[in-house]
Amino acid sequence: xxxxxxxxxxxxxxxxxxxxxxxxxxxxxxxxxxxxxxxxxxxxxxxxxxxxxxxxxxxxxxxxxxxxxxxxxxxxxxxxxxxxxxxxxxxxxxxxxxxxxxxxxxxxxxxxxxxxxxxxxxxxxxxxxxxxxxxxxxxxxxxxxxxxxxxxxxxxxxxxxxx
Amino acid sequence: xxxxxxxxxxxxxxxxxxxxxxxxxxxxxxxxxxxxxxxxxxxxxxxxxxxxxxxxxxxxxxxxxxxxxxxxxxxxxxxxxxxxxxxxxxxxxxxxxxxxxxxxxxxxxxxxxxxxxxxxxxxxxxxxxxxxxxxxxxxxxxxxxxxxxxxxxxxxxxxxxxxxxxxxxxxxxxxxxxxxxxxxxxxxxxxxxxxxxxxxxxxxxxxxxxxxxxxxxxxxxxxxxxxxxxxxxxxxxxxxxxxxxxxxxxxxxxxxxxxxxxxxxxxxxxxxxxxxxxxxxxxxxxxxxxxx
Numbered sequence: 001x002x003x004x005x006x007x008x009x010x011x012x013x014x015x016x017x018x019x020x021x022x023x024x025x026x027x028x029x030x031x032x033x034x035x036x037x038x039x040x041x042x043x044x045x046x047x048x049x050x051x052x053x054x055x056x057x058x059x060x061x062x063x064x065x066x067x068x069x070x071x072x073x074x075x076x077x078x079x080x081x082x083x084x085x086x087x088x089x090x091x092x093x094x095x096x097x098x099x100x101x102x103x104x105x106x107x108x109x110x111x112x113x114x115x116x117x118x119x120x121x122x123x124x125x126x127x128x129x130x131x132x133x134x135x136x137x138x139x140x141x142x143x144x145x146x147x148x149x150x151x152x153x154x155x156x157x158x159x160x161x162x163x
Numbered sequence: 164x165x166x167x168x169x170x171x172x173x174x175x176x177x178x179x180x181x182x183x184x185x186x187x188x189x190x191x192x193x194x195x196x197x198x199x200x201x202x203x204x205x206x207x208x209x210x211x212x213x214x215x216x217x218x219x220x221x222x223x224x225x226x227x228x229x230x231x232x233x234x235x236x237x238x239x240x241x242x243x244x245x246x247x248x249x250x251x252x253x254x255x256x257x258x259x260x261x262x263x264x265x266x267x268x269x270x271x272x273x274x275x276x277x278x279x280x281x282x283x284x285x286x287x288x289x290x291x292x293x294x295x296x297x298x299x300x301x302x303x304x305x306x307x308x309x310x311x312x313x314x315x316x317x318x319x320x321x322x323x324x325x326x327x328x329x330x331x332x333x334x335x336x337x338x339x340x341x342x343x344x345x346x347x348x349x350x351x352x353x354x355x356x357x358x359x360x361x362x363x364x365x366x367x368x369x370x371x372x373x374x375x376x377x378x379x380x381x382x383x384x385x386x387x388x389x390x391x392x393x394x395x396x397x398x399x400x401x402x403x404x405x406x407x408x409x410x411x412x413x414x415x416x417x418x419x420x421x422x423x424x425x426x427x428x429x430x431x432x433x434x435x436x437x438x439x440x441x442x443x444x445x446x447x448x449x450x451x452x453x454x455x
Contacts, residue, residue: 003168004170004171006171022168023168023169023170023171023214024165024166024167024168024169024171026165026166026201026205045165045205046202046205046206047198047201047202047270050267050269053269056272059243059272060268060269060272061269061272061273062198062269062270062273064201064205065197065198065201065202065273066197066201066273067171067194067197067201067214069171069173069216070194070197070216070218072173114268114269118268132263132354133268135267135353135354135355136266136267136268136269136270136355137267
């Protein structure tokens with residue numbers, strides 16, 4: 001079968017991109033290889049590990065379980081868009097740094113995207129709710145405890161910044 | 164890139180989607196949430212010639228309540244939309260119990276009720292709930308429309324009554340009779356994993372508090388949802404005592420033939436089925452009493 005390119009236009013972190021993509025290109029590969037936004041990591045490529053989590057119109061989704069062509073007309077956010085333009089880290093990033101919430105860092109981008117959306121929706125989460133929200137992101141280094149600590153601290157920082 | 168090549172067509176209307184399916188038949192798959200189909204394609208276990216993307220068909224993503232209290236859910240309604248609709252959860256409380264068990268937030272943001280039911284994974288919660296709630300499946304094709312009850316829709320492992328040219332477009336949940344309580348419980352290795360066993364219980368009692376109806380449907384212990392309601396025959400017309408519920412649970416254990424999996428032996432699944440039946444029936448009865 002000859003590849004049939006589809007013209008798509010989408011916004012990633014506020015920048016509009018227009019590209020032609022083959023139908024079978026996964027959104028995760030499109031972000032990394034076509035847009036060169038390699039902060040989104042690819043782990044299992046079948047929706048289990050959560051490393052490739054991005055925000056689609058504000059909601060966390062697995063970018064390995066979407067086709068790039070499906071993102072046509074949508075607004076995406078990836079880890080590259082979290083920090084301020086002057087380099088100041090997002091409170092969730094800063095808390096991960098402060099609490100040693102990452103070791104190898106492979107899962108981190110997915111966790112940051114999942115949890116920024118979660119904390120916006122639930123600014124005052126219990127530890128149980130944080131663990132529940134994290135359940136779709138696998139981390140094989142940390143044992144999660146420092147990530148949970150980081151998220152509770154980030155929630156507090158975000159509440160203080162925007163009461 | 165992981166999937167084998169295919170032709171992608173974004174359907175512009177339901178009519179367009181159904182005409183495409185009539186043209187391509189078994190060679191094409193509808194793409195809804197993609198949370199089961201895309202992994203299968205990434206593994207190349209599925210190699211459709213064409214994908215008909217129905218995500219733009221907003222008319223399939225509605226939740227409506229008819230005058231007689233029936234709840235009609237469009238097939239493209241995502242788990243997350245169900246989870247956030249308090250009126251829906253009040254009318255269909257089995258969903259309130261079951262939705263948190265379905266995978267993880269990222270999956271629930273994309274996955275759809277119609278995709279889940281059409282995929283018919285035997286470990287999935289929703290097929291068992293659809294059978295327990297006696298849902299009616301509304302099915303459309305380019306040629307017309309038909310309805311089938313959930314108990315006849317699920318035919319076996321990943322197999323439904325859907326024909327090659329058809330689409331499940333809506334699921335209708337009839338209003339429960341007065342004095343009805345429900346409960347869904349499941350055991351999985353971790354929250355969000357596939358169920359080792361799950362039990363949906365729907366109990367109706369008469370004005371004297373005696374059981375007049377009890378439906379019990381299990382997931383994870385057969386090729387399709389397992390309707391074990393016959394195990395409850397001894398309870399009909401009686402007040403459900405602890406011993407009577409225990410006897411129902413023992414009957415359920417005798418009725419099912421779980422095949423075991425990497426996380427559980429058949430004996431363990433049978434044990435869990437008994438424990439969950441007992442607890443779910445007890446909780447459903449308690450909810451009837453609380454509501455009274």
